[in-house]
Amino acid sequence: MTDRARPRRFEPLPEWVQPATRLVHAGRLPDLNAGAIAPPIYQTSTFRYPAEYSEAAAQGHVHMYSRLSNPSVDGPSEVLRQLEGGEEARLFASGMGATSAVLLSLLRTGDEVVALETLYGGTTDLLEDLGARFRLQVRTVPPDAAEAPESLVRRGTKLVWLESPTNPTLTLVDLRRWAEAADSVGAVLVVDNTFATPINQNPIALGADLVVHSATKYLGGHSDLVGGAVVGPTALLGRIDPKYALGAPMDPFAAFLLARSLKTLDVRMARHNATGVQVAAALKDHPAVARVHYPGHHGPPEEALARRQMRGRGGMIALSLRGGAEAVPRFLKRLRLVQVAASLGGVESLVSVPAATSHRHLSKSQLAARGIDPGLVRISLGLEDPGDLVRDLSEALTASAE
Ligand SMILES: Cc1ncc(COP(=O)(O)O)c(C=O)c1O
CATH class of the missing domain: 3.40.640.10 (Type I PLP-dependent aspartate aminotransferase-like (Major domain))
Structure with a gap:
């Protein structure tokens, strides 16, 4: 041979x-x-x-x-x-x-x-x-x-x-x-x-x-x-x-x-993790946001679990818009950096609407049981400057309430 x-x-x-x-x-x-x-x-x-x-x-x-x-x-x-x-x-x-x-x-x-x-x-x-x-x-x-x-x-x-x-x-x-x-x-x-x-x-x-x-x-x-x-x-x-x-x-x-x-996964995840924490903290008190979903944010036991089993919280975040389903198109239209698309985990930030896309086959009661309200948007935070993402999302949230 x-x-x-x-x-x-x-x-x-x-x-x-x-x-x-x-x-x-x-x-x-x-x-x-x-x-x-x-x-x-x-x-x-x-x-x-x-x-x-x-x-x-x-x-x-x-x-x-x-x-x-x-x-x-x-x-x-x-x-x-x-x-x-x-x-x-x-x-x-x-x-x-x-x-x-x-x-x-x-x-x-x-x-x-x-x-x-x-x-x-x-x-x-x-x-x-x-x-x-x-x-x-x-x-x-x-x-x-x-x-x-x-x-x-x-x-x-x-x-x-x-x-x-x-x-x-x-x-x-x-x-x-x-x-x-x-x-x-x-x-x-x-x-x-x-x-x-x-x-x-x-x-x-x-x-x-x-x-x-x-x-x-x-x-x-x-x-x-x-x-x-x-x-x-x-x-x-x-x-x-x-x-x-x-x-x-x-x-x-x-x-x-x-x-x-x-080869760059560690570097990318460090940035995704940091951006996730920063965006979750920045948006939780935004008047147009009813609730921020992020690992560890569903109560103290989950926070303790996150510390035990995860080394970082990741770059996925979901926001419940206070204005519900009606606010969603206004929010999406106003975004200038975050693009509307399925999938996640890329260098560019993407947003999707689970009740209208990935989870649309579920009934209203099934959606409610899973905590997926009609105003829920899921965001894959990319590698853009974290401050720029906070600004883009905040401005779109404000527009969603107008
Ligand atoms: C958590 C999870 N698992 C599996 C899949 C399926 O992977 P693929 O689209 O590469 O077939 C997806 C796709 O969105 C996913 O989000």
Whole structure:
């Protein structure tokens, strides 16, 4: 076997390096052809595969075909594995690709699933759809359920799916407590860590089995790629494989963009965190705002939980406009920097109206039960000057009340 065909091992890092350093150097493969510092994009569907490689191929030691593996995808996958603290990571064509691979790989007909009722809408829809077609018993619970997780997860529950902070009210759930409850009945706990990112929160360290990401959001960070990831133990990841189950691995160019973006994740999240705190504080007393939703803002127990399980609060914020649904168009029209669009986690600030977009399939009473009032706007704070964002939002809020 020639050297060229053998996938190389990542250059080892000292054990003592911090996440910011890991983001820059983890998943580094030496480029023996040109010594390039930025990794090349292996935009190839297939790889040379002479007969003498067959034994190594059988052991998974060579790249054969890009649905199965590709060096451009290996790098960012390794970075995420290290950042989330899992045994293995897999990258998918989208966050929903990752989510569907987990659900389709781990669940059987008749299984019981416990899920938060405020999950990302696509996840809720998929659970409902699979539930109906495969007779899953899907029980949904509010993030602020009065009952403790121990009484919500019961013998026979096979999988628990959580998000924290939740969408769109940025409510926190106690991941360690849920992990203990899931563990006590042998259920797999999956945490979608898209909103927090591994910079602000590590669900595996809190006891979760699997972490799922929409890499489209903060991990990509520039609103220019679509991708997903799953991180967790080898025993589970072996069953959740993009290459065979759904055939939806991340493509090399998206992986190249993701690798580039991950290098700045720590710096970007530090700014998102600082801006989030600043904007939440600046707008909470604005006369046009009935309520600011931000992690830790839903009472002292949540503030204590935020301190325990998060290192930063993130750049997602939601505002309940005092003027309700009627004030929303006036608010949106007056914004000059913040753009109206779905998605989140990019360098530019975006705003969406959950009751009219992501959560419009819910009835009025379901919206009310989830704290999504018609005047609620969800904002993904970008990397603009924080003072400029406060000014743009404040002026639009004032206009919303006119
Ligand atoms: C929390 C969360 N999880 C998963 C997804 C799905 O990811 P994607 O759009 O990359 O398929 C999204 C998308 O908005 C999301 O916000």
